[in-house]
Amino acid sequence: MDNLNVGRHISGQFNEDLERVINHVMSMGGLVEKQLKDAINAMIEGDEKLAKKVLKGDYQVNDYEVNIDDECTRIIAKRQPAAGDLRLIMAIIKTITDLERIGDEAEKIAKVAQESFSKEQRDLLVSLENLGQSVLVMLQATLDAFTRMDFDAALKVHQTDDKIDREYEGLMRQLMTYMMEDPRSIPQIMSVIWSARALERIGDRCQNICEYIMYFVKGKVVRHTSPEDMENL
Amino acid sequence: MDNLNVGRHISGQFNEDLERVINHVMSMGGLVEKQLKDAINAMIEGDEKLAKKVLKGDYQVNDYEVNIDDECTRIIAKRQPAAGDLRLIMAIIKTITDLERIGDEAEKIAKVAQESFSKEQRDLLVSLENLGQSVLVMLQATLDAFTRMDFDAALKVHQTDDKIDREYEGLMRQLMTYMMEDPRSIPQIMSVIWSARALERIGDRCQNICEYIMYFVKGKVVRHTSPEDMENL
Numbered sequence A, B: 001m002d003n004l005n006v007g008r009h010i011s012g013q014f015n016e017d018l019e020r021v022i023n024h025v026m027s028m029g030g031l032v033e034k035q036l037k038d039a040i041n042a043m044i045e046g047d048e049k050l051a052k053k054v055l056k057g058d059y060q061v062n063d064y065e066v067n068i069d070d071e072c073t074r075i076i077a078k079r080q081p082a083a084g085d086l087r088l089i090m091a092i093i094k095t096i097t098d099l100e101r102i103g104d105e106a107e108k109i110a111k112v113a114q115e116s117f118s119k120e121q122r123d124l125l126v127s128l129e130n131l132g133q134s135v136l137v138m139l140q141a142t143l144d145a146f147t148r149m150d151f152d153a154a155l156k157v158h159q160t161d162d163k164i165d166r167e168y169e170g171l172m173r174q175l176m177t178y179m180m181e182d183p184r185s186i187p188q189i190m191s192v193i194w195s196a197r198a199l200e201r202i203g204d205r206c207q208n209i210c211e212y213i214m215y216f217v218k219g220k221v222v223r224h225t226s227p228e229d230m231e232n233l
Helices: A004-009 A012-045 A048-079 A083-114 A119-126 A129-148 A151-181 A183-218 A227-232 B004-009 B012-045 B048-079 B083-113 B119-126 B129-148 B151-181 B183-218 B227-232
Strands: none
Touching: A012 A048, A012 A083, A012 A119, A012 A129, A048 A083, A048 B083, A083 A183, A083 B048, A083 B083, A119 A183, A129 A151, A129 A183, A151 A183, A151 A227, A151 B183, A183 B151, B012 B048, B012 B083, B012 B119, B012 B129, B048 B083, B083 B183, B119 B183, B129 B151, B129 B183, B151 B183, B151 B227
């Protein structure tokens, strides 16, 4: 990942501090991406060892959040940034909150991966593979848009959440049908539903991060605006 | 609500700006509390008109978030606050994000209130009354701790989330049993489950706000620390 584009956005004076904190956000993003990838694989393969690794790794994500938060507060106090610099720091503070919560969702998926499922129920978990893959691609594209602080890329990623929502809803209908057909498997299917829900929530959190990128670039809050108004920016 | 205690925490220079923004957070909190109360009542009474009112009111919550965010950024740029003042602004920026999301959860509950349920299924919604009441009390206590920036009160509220989680889990088991007994009602029961989940998430968000209060008062991030370490602060 390179952050040249971010460098172009910020004024000279803060470069060193800001570059450092941006690098930390990227490392955090890379770790969260790895956690999610491992959690999805653990779930699909039924790999308990990998699930355990994800559960153990979550404290590192939390440490990143606490440290970057602290770094941002110190930069504000020391450098008294204004305009674009301040907006960038605000965007970072909000982004890391969502990244940390994506880590929490990965943890939830890893917990489900540790539960015991019959062979048939295990097949249901595999049905999450497509949704998991779409969400992983969305997270990667979000982190990429963040690295380049690219408005257009962020807008494009933001719009893909519709696709995720549709995939999620289709899966939900399928899972509900299974429950109706075989009521004894309801507790296991509920676990699959919680995993699907966790994936869908990660899509929402990627959307949030895209909104912070757009806020930084355009200096305008795009949360709660219509897709058309976003495009017109 | 009074904010005398917050006044004691902040230095003279920023008083006017900060008092204004704190008053806005309180108004936002009051509105979110009203939205949640109305959503719960709409669900329990099956009051579609009230549900509609909640759905219509959400844009006001969103407006508060955008405006307070903007106010905070302007205060940082203009006043260049340090130490406690800066921590207070950081706590406010994070608090309003969670308040806005609590508003979103209330919206989800109101949407469920608009769905059609049979008389029997309606009784299931009534089973959410206790959980709804506990969550409402938790939100009120959270807003009260915020108003007074009271560490001990925030710690106490933080700990009540365990009770909410237990109530939620008990309810979940009950709802799963209903699904197994009457598979045809699964789609409706899933709606009840989403409402229960929304309530449980509001408890988590109240916990987040309590953590920001503790961060402001003690200058130390308490997120991700054990309950014992929190008490030792």
